[in-house]
Amino acid sequence: MNMLEVKQLTKDFGGLRAIDSLDLTIGKQEILGLIGPNGAGKSTAFNCIAGVYAPTMGDVYFEGSRINGQKPWVLCKKGIARTFQIVKPFATKTVLYNVMVGSFANTNKRSEAKEKAMQILEFLQFADKKDIRAGNLTIGDRKRLEIARALATEPKLLLLDEVMAGLRPSEVDELVDMVRRLRQSGITIFVIEHIMRAIMALSDRIVVIHFGRKIAEGSPEKVASDENVIKAYLGGEYVVS
């Protein structure tokens, strides 16, 4: 059974069709990359999967059951966690507090939530900053905090929305490494990314969308040499024919 199946997903905003009949599947423990030019509908696709928007048409199946239109907090408890492209830390609270909000998803006990949060922070080599206010973190650490919070909910499927944008190259390498370790620990990962070096190195498969439509799918190498993809990114006149 596939972890996630998206069938004919369509999302309209007023007269604008942000996503048009998108199909995709993610197998267990796979890393699927989603790329596309700005405004292609990548984040909208994430929002439809994570329950922020209800799809206009089409279906989303998570572990075989249909989840369209279910609320984000319900989906979170079922095992879908996500990060936000524009980071949303609880700025006046400490790093540990932020992560504990996530780990409360599976327990009602403060001590258990704290223990779980500390485990996550140590896994991400973030424990030394646990008492810093989230509002005082650097952008790199804020992105790391997004991931830490999401992981604290113990997800089966993790949606990463441009977690590497704005990071230094060394930080990107660290994160790539970390995402690989996450997969090894059994988590399925769906990642939107603009940094090609990272997404090419990470993904098992890549889906490319443009104006809400899927224009290519396959291994990183295959996608990178695909004529439609190059056209979408660079414009028609750059394609060598």
Added chain:
Amino acid sequence: MTPKKINNCALVLIVLIAFGVPLVVRSATYLHILILLYMYAYLTTSWNLVGGFAGVLPLGHAAFVGIGAYTSTILSLQYGVSPWLGMIIGGLLAAIVGVIIGKPTFKMRGAYFALATIAFGEGIRVLIENIDYLGPLNFNGPRGLQIPPLDTGLSRFMFEAKEPYYYIILVMLVAVLALTYFISRSKLGFYLNAGGEEPEAAMALGVNVARAKLIAMAMSCFLTALAGTFWAQLTLYIHPKSIISLDLSFEIAFIALIGGRGSIAGPVLGALLLRPVSDFSRIYFGDTVPGLHLIIFGVVLIVVMIYQPRGLQEPLTRAYNRLIHRFFGPQGSGRAA
């Protein structure tokens, strides 16, 4: 001594001193001022569950004070129900009303929520001002209700001296502070704070933000209504202008904002600072400049918001920690409750 132990000792000491005050202060006037101070600290702490932790700004809490006061008073005047029982019934009624009001209004953000709650509070006041009889219940409209001080005693929640009132409100205040402390450390506290700061992120982390806010609203309204009954029994006379006034709703918010919203000590600090200003300006300038205290509140609020936007509890906590540091050495410095 560990910082935790020092904090606990300080806390116990403060509570003991508070309980000992009536042994020293014999003047009914000063006791009354202290009773009002505790009552406002209690009201603000109750308000804080929604206004502080849930990150919204309700400005209609006087309505719940009114619901509590009118419920217990009408029940005791017309049906002979003990005000203690009426207090609980009023609280439950307020909680139900609070949830009904909260359900649609929590969808609004920022100033719109505040405006909606002002409208609700004023609506309740105007409603009661215009009702003489609702079925068998006598509200007596704008003239209000008087509680004849016939039989005093604990079971009737009515006393000739001020001391019993003092102890009752002090116990209520300590209880609500303890409750706030436990909530702030519980899952609900984490969820309220998270939902108040970044609702979208909170929802993605499994927080049903609307549900957490409604639970907080129900508790806050219940507790607020209890103070309404206390107020009615203290003054033995309630009328809509006094007990459901917009001034009251604003004063609660002032105290919270100046003391520090969302902190445990904030409402108490705010009340300690503002209530004496309010009482003494009324005693000394009540005839010449009525409403002077509101002007002072406004000025203080502006200054605090500019220099300490998170309220006075923050610099005071820091000062307290420095003090501990100085007297008990470096291991003594920790966070105050």
